[in-house]
Structure formats: C-alpha cells, structure tokens
Amino acid sequence: MRILKLYFLIGLLALVYSCKQSNTPTSELATSKTVISPQSDVYLVVLGTVQDAGSPHIACSKACCVSLFSEPDPLRKVVSLGIIDTNSQQSFLFEATPDISTQLKQLKQFSGRNQELPNGIFLTHAHIGHYTGLQYLGKEATNADRVPVYAMPKMQDFLERNGPWDQLVTRKNIVLRPLQNKETITLSPQLSVTPFVVPHRDEYSETVGYRIEGPNKRVLFVPDIDKWSKWETSIIDAVKSVDYAFIDATFYDGEELNTRDISEIPHPFVIESMALFKGLPSEERKKIHFIHFNHTNALLDKQSKASEKVITNGFNIATIHQVLSL
Numbered sequence: 001m002r003i004l005k006l007y008f009l010i011g012l013l014a015l016v017y018s019c020k021q022s023n024t025p026t027s028e029l030a031t032s033k034t035v036i037s038p039q040s041d042v043y044l045v046v047l048g049t050v051q052d053a054g055s056p057h058i059a060c061s062k063a064c065c066v067s068l069f070s071e072p073d074p075l076r077k078v079v080s081l082g083i084i085d086t087n088s089q090q091s092f093l094f095e096a097t098p099d100i101s102t103q104l105k106q107l108k109q110f111s112g113r114n115q116e117l118p119n120g121i122f123l124t125h126a127h128i129g130h131y132t133g134l135q136y137l138g139k140e141a142t143n144a145d146r147v148p149v150y151a152m153p154k155m156q157d158f159l160e161r162n163g164p165w166d167q168l169v170t171r172k173n174i175v176l177r178p179l180q181n182k183e184t185i186t187l188s189p190q191l192s193v194t195p196f197v198v199p200h201r202d203e204y205s206e207t208v209g210y211r212i213e214g215p216n217k218r219v220l221f222v223p224d225i226d227k228w229s230k231w232e233t234s235i236i237d238a239v240k241s242v243d244y245a246f247i248d249a250t251f252y253d254g255e256e257l258n259t260r261d262i263s264e265i266p267h268p269f270v271i272e273s274m275a276l277f278k279g280l281p282s283e284e285r286k287k288i289h290f291i292h293f294n295h296t297n298a299l300l301d302k303q304s305k306a307s308e309k310v311i312t313n314g315f316n317i318a319t320i321h322q323v324l325s326l
Helices: 002-021 063-070 100-111 128-137 153-161 165-170 235-240 270-277 305-312
Strands: 042-048 080-085 090-094 120-122 147-151 174-178 185-188 191-197 208-213 218-222 244-248 288-291 323-325
Touching (some): 090 185, 100 128, 128 153, 153 174, 270 288
Parallel strands (some): 244 288
Antiparallel strands (some): 185 191
16 A cells, blocks of 8 residues: 555646646646545546536637637646555546546556556446547557446447447447446445436436545535426535535526627536535535536636635635545
C-alpha cells in the first residue's frame, strides 16, 4: 500500500510539473487545496467539469470564449470522474467524453499504474459529451481490446445498432456490460456502483445518475437532469444519503442564455438549487459539488461574484484534478 501511494505522489508531481512546463494559466491542480493524497484505498478524481461541447464552445463569439480560442485553458475538460481502487488495482472512468485521450492519461498518472485503459467505462446517456469519446477506442485510434462499457438497455441498443459505434462492438474493441435501474454492480470488495434513471431529454437512450460506494464514503453523480421537481426521488434525500454529491450545474441562471429557448434545455439553475438546499444544515450543504458547467456559466471563473456566492452559501464548485477519498 505504501508503494502504491508513493506511485500516486510521483504521478501527481509529474502532472503538476507537466502543467507548469506547458506555460498554462495559473493551474488549479497546483493551487487547489482540495488536491490531496488519498487517505483510503479507493478514491475519486475529477477529470472534467465542463458541459458537453466544452469551453471555448463552437461558434461562440461571447467574451467567455474569445480569448480561449487563441489561448486554450488545458484545465477545461468535459465532465468526467475517475475512480481508482488500489487494492484491486483497478480504475474506472465515468463518461466517455471528447476529452477522453487526456483524461485517460491523467487517470493512469493518478493511479500510478502502467495500464493505459481503464477496467471499465460507465455511461450516463447518449448526448455528445458523455459517450462520443468511445470512438477513440476504435480501429483508427487505440484499437482497444474488450474494454468493458457499462450501459443501460436503451444505451446498449443504441451502440449495437448504430454506426460507427456498432463497429466497436463487432470488432470487440468494447464489450457492453448491461446495467439495470437501481441494481448494484460490485466491482471489488471495496467498490460498488448503482445506476438510477433520471428525467432528461432521452432522444436515443435513457439517462442515469450513479451512486458510487467505497469502503467509507458514498458519492452521488448526476451531471445531467431536468428540473429537480421532475425527478421521482427527492434530491434533498439523495444528498443526505451520501457523503459527496456532484450535481448538474449547467447554467447559473437563465439570464446567461440569450440565443436559446431555455425551455428546451430545462436543467436546474444553480440559483434554484441553492434556494432548494438553503435550509439544509451546513454539513449537508458542503457535500454538494456543482459540476457540468456550460461555457457561459460564471462558475468557470473562480473569481466571479457567482462563484463567491456559491462558496459563501456553503457549497462547493467541482475542480479538475480534485481528489476525494472514498
């Protein structure tokens, strides 16, 4: 165990050094107090926090994007979590994003292992930021060998019946592992995952969140959902049942979008979520980590008034390369 933790620290130092060498803006990895050495054998790493289309966003001419086209921020990756189990020597990726190449390399560095690909990938749904990274497991790229991909029934059917995803299946680049609503998958003696269906735009598949359980801590992961009131489960009860909750914060409020019909993309606004949770004790509010930020969301700027308000109210803003022991 000491050797594995030594590997982790070496990998973390290497990642910090590589960020400094690339002349990036001030690195959250190097400065965030939430980046810690894991205190248990199972831990979570935040590998991305941005909404599906990333930041800068295609065709965006707003101030939030303009400078990023010429000077990209390498820390702005599409939403993804990594889970590492040092005892069973396994790692798992949640979401196959367009940034999967760098996210898998970071997962490898954090785990301290030589294995390039994870022991499994868990998908939430068939929107572009959450599954299209699977293409890099195919013949034109990694040409992977039987990477387990965990998917709900409609998601599995979508991948099996539509190109180019069906080629990944027939060539055995991936092996689909079926999930069922609220049925727990045991990944090791210390790690289990339970999917649960949430309401969202389900054009091609159902949408799920995940409950991830380590030996000591439990995590709620709901990056995409319609308004909380549409869910049959109380989000307040769901937060109370876990130790960390990474939840949909696509938009801070409705004012940031002036070119789209907000009714067509009914995510819970951050201001709505904070109002809903304001009556919770501070120990419950601090469990909440807002994630999945649209390119217009002021929470991408840690110095913004919106970010200050979130922190002042006792909540957290998910940060890339954040490490949490489970």
